[in-house]
Amino acid sequence: MKLKAPDRITFNTSGFCPGCGHGVAGRLIAEVVEEMGLADKLITTVDVACGSLHLTDWHFDTVMAAHGRTLVTAIGLKKVRPDNPVMAYYGDGAGYAIGMAETMHAGLRNDNVIAIVVNNAIYGMTGGQMAPTTLPGQKTTSSPYGKDAARFGKPFRIEDAYSGFDIGYLARGALVGAANINRAKKMIRKAFEKHMDNQGLCYVELLSPCPTNWNLAPLKAKDFLLEEMTQHFPLGEFKGGDTK
Amino acid sequence: MEKNRTDVTRCKGCGYCVAECPKQAISFGEHMNAKGYLTIVVDQEKCIQCGSCYRVCPDNVFEIL
Numbered sequence: 001m002k003l004k005a006p007d008r009i010t011f012n013t014s015g016f017c018p019g020c021g022h023g024v025a026g027r028l029i030a031e032v033v034e035e036m037g038l039a040d041k042l043i044t045t046v047d048v049a050c051g052s053l054h055l056t057d058w059h060f061d062t063v064m065a066a067h068g069r070t071l072v073t074a075i076g077l078k079k080v081r082p083d084n085p086v087m088a089y090y091g092d093g094a095g096y097a098i099g100m101a102e103t104m105h106a107g108l109r110n111d112n113v114i115a116i117v118v119n120n121a122i123y124g125m126t127g128g129q130m131a132p133t134t135l136p137g138q139k140t141t142s143s144p145y146g147k148d149a150a151r152f153g154k155p156f157r158i159e160d161a162y163s164g165f166d167i168g169y170l171a172r173g174a175l176v177g178a179a180n181i182n183r184a185k186k187m188i189r190k191a192f193e194k195h196m197d198n199q200g201l202c203y204v205e206l207l208s209p210c211p212t213n214w215n216l217a218p219l220k221a222k223d224f225l226l227e228e229m230t231q232h233f234p235l236g237e238f239k240g241g242d243t244k
Numbered sequence: 245m246e247k248n249r250t251d252v253t254r255c256k257g258c259g260y261c262v263a264e265c266p267k268q269a270i271s272f273g274e275h276m277n278a279k280g281y282l283t284i285v286v287d288q289e290k291c292i293q294c295g296s297c298y299r300v301c302p303d304n305v306f307e308i309l
Contacts, residue, residue, distance in 0.1 A: 003298045003308035010304050018256035018281065023302030178264055178296040211258070218258035 006030040008039055008059040015053045019218025021175030021208025025118055026054050028185045029087070032192055033060070038085050045074045047090035047099075049125045051118060054089065068099030071106050074113045085195055087114040092133045093123045096156045103158075107165040110200035114191050117203070118175075120210040121155070121229060128213030132156040135232055140213075158205055159238040168200035169240035172233060174207040176222040180235070187237065194240060202240075207233055247291045249307040252283035259284075261297035261306070270297060 009030040016022045033039050044060050046052045048067040055062055065073035065088075074088035095103050095117045106115070122140050123129045129142040133156050136149035143152075162170055169191050173184030184206055191202035207229055209221035216224060248269075255277060261270045261284060269290035277283050284305070286297075298306040 003295045003306070005298075005304035005307070013254050014303055016302065019258035019260065020302055023304070024300070027302075027304060175302075176260070176300070178299040181299045218260060219263055222260065222263075 006034045008034065009057060011059065012057055014057050016050065017210075017212040019209055019211040019221060020050070021120070021206065021210075022050060022054070022118060024175045024181060025089075025116065025184075025206055025208065026058055028181070028188050029089075029116065030058060032185065032189045035189075036192055036196075038192070038196075041084045042087060043074075043077050043081060043084050044087045044089055045070045045077065047094040049091050049093060049123075051089055051091050051094075068094045068097070069102060070094055071099060071102045071113070071115055074115075075106060075111045078111070078113050085114070085192065087116060087195075089116045090118070091124065092117060092119040092121070092156075093131055096132045096158070097123075104161065106201055107162045107167055107203075110165065110167050112168075112195065112198055112200055113202075114195045115201065115203045116188065116191075117158075117205045118208045119205050119233065120208045120213075122210060122213050124210050124213055128210070128215075133233075135228060155232045157233065158203065162203070162239070166200075167203060167239055169194045169202040169204070169237075171203075171237040171239075171241060172205045172207065172235050174225060174230065174235055176207075176209055176225055183235070190237075190241070199240070205233075207235075245288065247288055247293050247309055248286045248297070249309055250284065250286055250305050251307075252305065253277055254303045255281055255283040255305045256303055257281040257283060258302065260300040260302070264296045264300045266294060266296065267292055 070090040174180040211221040273285035
């Protein structure tokens with residue numbers, strides 16, 4: 001078996017922290033895109049946060065959107081370049097806080113773009129503050145005694161928010177462990193295939209460890225993700241998948 | 245025979261590959277790279293080329309030959 005990371009992603013050393021899931025997410029996207037022969041046609045949009053470091057990490061045509069407006073920028077690109085695959089890549093802060101309106105309206109309209117959302121349960125780049133996805137009781141720099149779910153709400157789950165919408169594909173994967181990563185790659189592949197088939201919004205959320213801001217060693221962060229985070233964010237396909 | 249080529253200039257020492265390897269072929273060595281991270285070494289004898297390290301690595305260190 002020969003395995004080599006795609007040339008589109010390996011020309012540069014990534015700027016991510018040790019153990020961050022963004023590197024894996026970028027490689028999975030590059031693998032899928034190269035396998036499907038879309039590397040020269042793909043247009044991506046990135047957000048203003050850790051995910052934007054992919055600007056220098058991958059060799060795709062990329063637009064850096066205003067913060068939280070990644071998905072609408074991708075929708076605009078798709079409208080003027082209908083023959084090109086368009087992917088928005090952003091985090092949970094952009095998707096579920098500042099860009100909540102864009103997330104909901106894209107689901108409502110079922111716009112024909114791919115959304116890859118990396119969820120690490122906090123705001124990573126600004127220093128690990130509490131986000132809408134933060135787990136109850138989780139300690140962050142802005143909730144040093146743990147998040148009080150009665151006051152700040154439960155973690156935001158996209159499958160609940162999109163439950164009434166008829167979108168093309170909705171799935172959640174995790175970026176730790178070889179089995180989970182293989183599964184996440186299949187989800188990304190399915191999103192790209194459905195997108196090329198014009199089936200509407202193809203949304204893949206990927207749970208990522210953030211060892212730096214969780215104040216955990218990378219392997220402890222992996223355990224935290226698999227044991228704690230997946231209890232609030234179940235993995236699997238929710239819409240458009242083969243299994244319910 | 246070289247089975248698993250590594251580019252440790254990329255390695256950030258997270259240790260995902262060390263934990264994931266089913267044959268315990270990967271361990272931390274004594275070499276620090278230019279960024280100051282303690283990097284990994286692969287025991288080429290023990291490697292079975294399953295590709296688990298390649299999959300979990302966030303920094304594209306591995307190439308399975």
